[in-house]
Amino acid sequence: MIIAEQKPIAEIAGYIENCNKVLLVGCGGCVTVCLTGGEKETGILASALRIKRRLEGRPLETVVCVVTRQCEPEYIDALDSVVRDVDAIISLACGIGPQYLAGRYKDKYVVPAMNTRFAGGAKKHGVWEEYCGLCGDCVLSLTGGICPVIRCAKSILNGPCGGSQNGKCEIDRDVDCAWQLIHDRLKILGRLDTLKEIVPPKDWSRSRDGGPRKMVIEEVRNGSNTEEAN
Amino acid sequence: MDAANITDCQTAVVRMSSIGAGIHILREGVEPVVQMTCRDRNRIAIQSDLLGAYSLGIRNLLCLSGDHQMFGNHPTAKNVYDVDSIQLIRLVRRMKDEKLFFSGEAFNGQEPRFFVGAVANPFADPFEYRVDRLEKKINAGAEFIQTQTIYDLERFTRFMEMCVARGLHERAYILAGVTPLKSWRAARFLQTSVPGMIVPDEIVRRLKSAEDPREEGKNICLEQIRYIKEKVKGVSGFHVIAISWPEIVPDIVKGSGLYPRPVID
Ligand code: SF4
Ligand code: SF4
Numbered sequence: 047m048i049i050a051e052q053k054p055i056a057e058i059a060g061y062i063e064n065c066n067k068v069l070l071v072g073c074g075g076c077v078t079v080c081l082t083g084g085e086k087e088t089g090i091l092a093s094a095l096r097i098k099r100r101l102e103g104r105p106l107e108t109v110v111c112v113v114t115r116q117c118e119p120e121y122i123d124a125l126d127s128v129v130r131d132v133d134a135i136i137s138l139a140c141g142i143g144p145q146y147l148a149g150r151y152k153d154k155y156v157v158p159a160m161n162t163r164f165a166g167g168a169k170k171h172g173v174w175e176e177y178c179g180l181c182g183d184c185v186l187s188l189t190g191g192i193c194p195v196i197r198c199a200k201s202i203l204n205g206p207c208g209g210s211q212n213g214k215c216e217i218d219r220d221v222d223c224a225w226q227l228i229h230d231r232l233k234i235l236g237r238l239d240t241l242k243e244i245v246p247p248k249d250w251s252r253s254r255d256g257g258p259r260k261m262v263i264e265e266v267r268n269g270s271n272t273e274e275a276n
Numbered sequence: 277m278d279a280a281n282i283t284d285c286q287t288a289v290v291r292m293s294s295i296g297a298g299i300h301i302l303r304e305g306v307e308p309v310v311q312m313t314c315r316d317r318n319r320i321a322i323q324s325d326l327l328g329a330y331s332l333g334i335r336n337l338l339c340l341s342g343d344h345q346m347f348g349n350h351p352t353a354k355n356v357y358d359v360d361s362i363q364l365i366r367l368v369r370r371m372k373d374e375k376l377f378f379s380g381e382a383f384n385g386q387e388p389r390f391f392v393g394a395v396a397n398p399f400a401d402p403f404e405y406r407v408d409r410l411e412k413k414i415n416a417g418a419e420f421i422q423t424q425t426i427y428d429l430e431r432f433t434r435f436m437e438m439c440v441a442r443g444l445h446e447r448a449y450i451l452a453g454v455t456p457l458k459s460w461r462a463a464r465f466l467q468t469s470v471p472g473m474i475v476p477d478e479i480v481r482r483l484k485s486a487e488d489p490r491e492e493g494k495n496i497c498l499e500q501i502r503y504i505k506e507k508v509k510g511v512s513g514f515h516v517i518a519i520s521w522p523e524i525v526p527d528i529v530k531g532s533g534l535y536p537r538p539v540i541d
């Protein structure tokens with residue numbers, strides 16, 4: 047899932063300094079699971095902003111809504127009735143949410159409440175870690191199921207580099223060296239020979255570097271008559 | 277000495293470019309080994325810089341990953357790592373041997389014909405993989421190898437035995453890296469703060485109890501060179517990495533019997 051964390055309250059308050067009434071939109075997807083942008087957190091942020099403004103002598107009116115997912119237009123429709131008289135919309139979704147909201151409500155000032163961090167998973171309660179760099183050309187079959195693109199600080203495909211020591215990465219003694227993990231895993235699998243092959247340079251055009259990416263499933267597209275979101 | 281390494285923004289601190297500095301020393305009559313890391317340039321910039329460097333007379337190229345930018349004076353920079361060091365070695369060799377750009381497109385003009393080097397760190401982990409990785413670099417086309425600074429002679433000896441057993445010393449020139457230390461603090465710093473380095477406590481202790489730590493540091497270095505020359509098979513030469521102490525190099529070279537240097541045409 048996508049892991050996003052809330053921005054500092056002062057930063058969010060700064061965006062809406064001149065607004066009297068704002069709509070806060072939470073998301074029932076990833077950010078609910080990672081406990082930063084669901085129903086509870088959206089309510090808490092709204093009251094924190096109200097308190098801050100009341101203390102400053104400029105009360106703020108807030109409307110709170112949580113949609114199933116902000117990354118699907120059909121769920122955003124539900125906001126039509128509440129956006130009309132607000133001065134700004136604050137999205138608590140990942141970076142996709144504010145863009146979908148801005149696309150739909152073109153005359154509204156839409157701001158993010160979140161810093162979208164990474165694609166990852168839960169390590170233990172309250173701890174999430176990055177696992178995939180969304181490179182568009184997965185190499186996990188070569189690396190024992192451990193991603194070198196994002197878990198190696200240099201994204202090298204022929205590791206480990208000379209900074210790997212005692213299983214840790216050169217950048218931090220608390221960070222595992224992905225290539226040590228890969229080595230250990232391939233050893234268990236009896237596939238250490240894989241590491242002798244020189245892995246050629248990656249095709250980064252399938253990654254972020256190729257501009258916005260698109261995925262189409264033809265059968266689904268052809269059978270549908272919905273409009274494209276903007 | 278025969279040649280001098282010019283680092284490419286080592287520890288990710290901004291310095292004059294290795295190619296620029298290499299040309300300066302070339303003009304002074306010193307043979308440069310220009311270092312090229314994968315940290316700051318994508319494959320387009322790397323090739324373009326290499327063409328420029330070769331056109332200006334640079335002939336030796338050391339390919340390495342580069343220290344992560346978080347160590348340097350621009351920790352908020354974005355790193356590149358479009359290619360890694362092993363891919364770089366192979367692609368630079370392909371430029372020379374097959375006259376092809378990294379993309380596989382053919383060259384029209386003069387192809388850069390670098391003498392291609394790589395680094396090896398016997399002190400990084402996993403130890404058992406270090407010789408494999410060196411072999412991988414040689415398979416990729418590395419013609420000479422410079423090792424990380426050696427203090428743990430026992431581990432280096434084991435590493436070289438494994439290299440010799442595989443005949444790697446016959447496929448590439450392996451240069452042993454040595455660094456004279458000025459003080460026990462410098463030794464302690466390398467021991468505790470530089471990833472991929474092993475400094476035995478004995479060295480720290482000797483420098484700490486020495487009356488003249490610099491003299492002791494020089495002597496330790498000379499002992500290491502002597503040991504490697506006499507006891508370790510497969511080493512073709514030395515790389516004196518005189519960190520912030522360049523003026524000691526002549527003493528090291530002469531003191532270890534490596535002077536005068538053979539003349540090569
Ligand atoms: S190789 Fe690419 S797709 Fe696979 S886990 Fe890593 S970043 Fe994600
Ligand atoms: S120490 Fe390991 S994880 Fe860190 S940059 Fe080197 S190979 Fe990658």
